[in-house]
Amino acid sequence: MNDLFRPVRAIKFPAIGAVSVIRAAGPAPPGPGEVLVGAEFLGICGTDLHVLHGQHPWVRPPLIIGHECVATVLAAGEAVGFAPEARVVLNPLVTCGHCRACRSGHPNHCATAKVIGFRLPGAGRTRFVVSAAQLHAVPAGLDPRLAVLAEPLAVGIHAAGLAADLDRILVIGSGTIGLYVLLALRAQGAGAITVVEPIAEKCLLALRLGAHAAIAPDQVGETAEFTTVFDCVAAPATLDAACRMTLGGGAVVVVGVAEAARQIDLPRMQRFEIDLFGSGMYVPADIDAALAALTTRMIDAAPLISAVRPLDGAQAAYAEAMRPDSVKVLIDMR
Template sequence: MLSVICESPGVLRHEDRELPVRADGEVLLRVRRVGICGTDMHIYSGNQPYLQYPRVMGHELSATVVEADPGAHVTSGDTVYVMPYLSCGHCIACRQGKTNCCVNIRVLGVHSDGALTEYLSVPAQFVHRAEGVTLDQAAMLEFLAIGAHAVRRADVSAGQRILVVGAGPIGMAAMLFANLRGASVTCLDTRADRLAFCREHFAVSTVQAGSNDVEDLSALTDGEFFDVVFDATGNIKAMNRGFAFIAHGGKYVLISIVPGEITFSDPEFHKREATLLGSRNATAEDFETVLEAMRAGRIPDKALNTHRMSLSDVPTEFPKLLEPGRTVVKALVEC
C-alpha cells in the first residue's frame, strides 16, 4: 500500500508498505480523506515537541470499514471517523473521563504512524460511524472538535466578549463554537487575508495585530477587554502577550502548545483574579457537538476546505501549503 513518510524535517517521501494485519479488537480501515493541520506543518517544519522521526503524519481522517470483529459496533462498508487520541482507559485522567489528556496517550500521526496511507488498523473503541455527514465533513471533525472543547472548557456563555488570537483552523473552530453559544467574538491576527476570511464566513469583528492593536481592542470593549481570551497561534510571544487582553475576572485558554515556557506578570494576573486554562485535544462529547452542528448546517465546511490533493501528490504538494499567500485553511488529502 502507498504511504507517505516524513523522514526528517522538510523531507517527505513515498513508501510501499505491507497491508496492516488487523488484531482482535481492531478495525481495518480504508482511509478516504485526511485533513492536514498545524500539527502536520510543525512535524514537517521540525518543531513538534512530542515526535520522533520518521513518521507517517495524519490524524484527521475519514474512512470506510474493511473488516471488524463479529458483533462490533461497525461493520464492513460503514463510513467512519476516528478519534485519534489513543487513550489507555485506566490512568488518573481517563478515570475522570478526560481521555483527551491521558497520561499514556498515543496520538495517531504523532506518537505512532497515522493516516497518510491507504489502510490503517485502529482499536475499535476509537472508530465511530459518521452518520449524516460526508467523507469530507468527517475528516474535518477533529480540528473542529478541538475548538469546541476549548469553548466548552471555558464555559463560554451568551453575551460574553470573546477574543480569539490566531485565525488558523483551530482559532476558526473556537470562533464558530463561541458564536454558536451566543458570544460576541473578535479575532486578532497578523494576516489580512485570514481576517477577511473570518469576516466573510463567521460573525466576528477583526483586528489586525500591529502597533495599534491594543487601542483597537480596548475601543471594541469600552476599555474592559475580554471575558475569555483563546490563544491559537502556536507563537510563544503571542501567548505571553495575550495575558494583557483578559478582562478583570476573565479567563485565558491556551489551545496552542509550544516547546518553551510561558511567562506573565503576576501582579497583573492577580489583580484580575484571572483563570488560566490549558485545552488539549477533544473528547467524544466534543465530536458529538460538532456532528450535531454539521448535520444542522451550521458549519461552513465547504468554505473551510480551501485546498485538495491526492495521497500520491503529498510529497510535492504539501510543502506548497506553507508558501506565503496561499490562504490555506483546511487542505484535504484524497486517498
C-alpha cells in the same frame, strides 16, 4: 492473498523537509475489537507541518504521518459495532483507559496517551487496522470531505466549552485552530468576537465565518476589553496580550501549542481573578458534537477547505499547506 491485506500506499516523512508516497506492508486481519478501514480523506494539520520541518518539540521524522482521517470500514473482528461499508472518523488519541483521568471521563488528561500519526503509526495509509474504540460513526448524508474536519473542529469545540463568559471574545490567531474556535464560539451563541490575525486573507475569512471584527496585531490595544481571550498561537507576545486584554473575572484559554515555557503577568491575573485555562485536544463527546454540528449545518466548515489533492500529489499538498493563506488542505487517499 486477500486484496484487503495486500501492501498499501502510505505518506511518509523520511527525513526533515521530505515527503514521500511509499509502498508499505499490508495490514494484518483485524483481531477482536479491531477494524480494518480504507482511508478516504486525510487532513493536513499544522502539527504535521511542524514535524515535517523539524519544529516539533519531541516528534521527528522518519514516520508515517496522519491523524485527521475519515475512512470506510472494510472488515471487522469480533465484538465490533461497525458493519462493513460504514463511514467512520478517527479519534487519534490513544489512552490507557484505566488511569484516574480516563476513568473520570477526561482521557485527554491521560499521562501515557499517545497520538496516532506522532507516537504511533499514522493514518496516512490507504488501509490500516485500528481499535474500534478509536472510531466515531459518521452520520448518514455527511460529505466525507466535511466529516474529516470533525477531529480538528473538536479541538475548537473543547476549547470554547472551557470558558463561562462568552459576552465579548478575542481570538488571537485565525489559523486553522483559531478559525475552528471561532466556528465553535458562534455555534455556542457567543457575543461579539474579535479576531487578531496578521494575514489579510485570513482576516477576511474570519469575517466571512462570523467574526464581528478582524484586526492586525499592531491594532491590539492596551486596555482590557474582553471577557474571554483565546490564544491560538501561544507565543510570548500573544500570551502577554491575552492576559492584558482580559477583563477582571474573565478567562484566558490557551489553545496554541508552545514549544517552550512561557511567562505570564501573574500579579495582574491574581489581582483581577482572571482564570487561565490550557486546552488539551478534546474528549470523545467533542468529536460526536463536531460530527452532529457539521451534519445539521449548525457549523459550516466548508470554507476552511483550501484544496483537495490526490495521494500522488502529497508532496505538493504539504507544500501548499505551508502557504500563509492556506487553511485546510485535504488528501484524497482513495
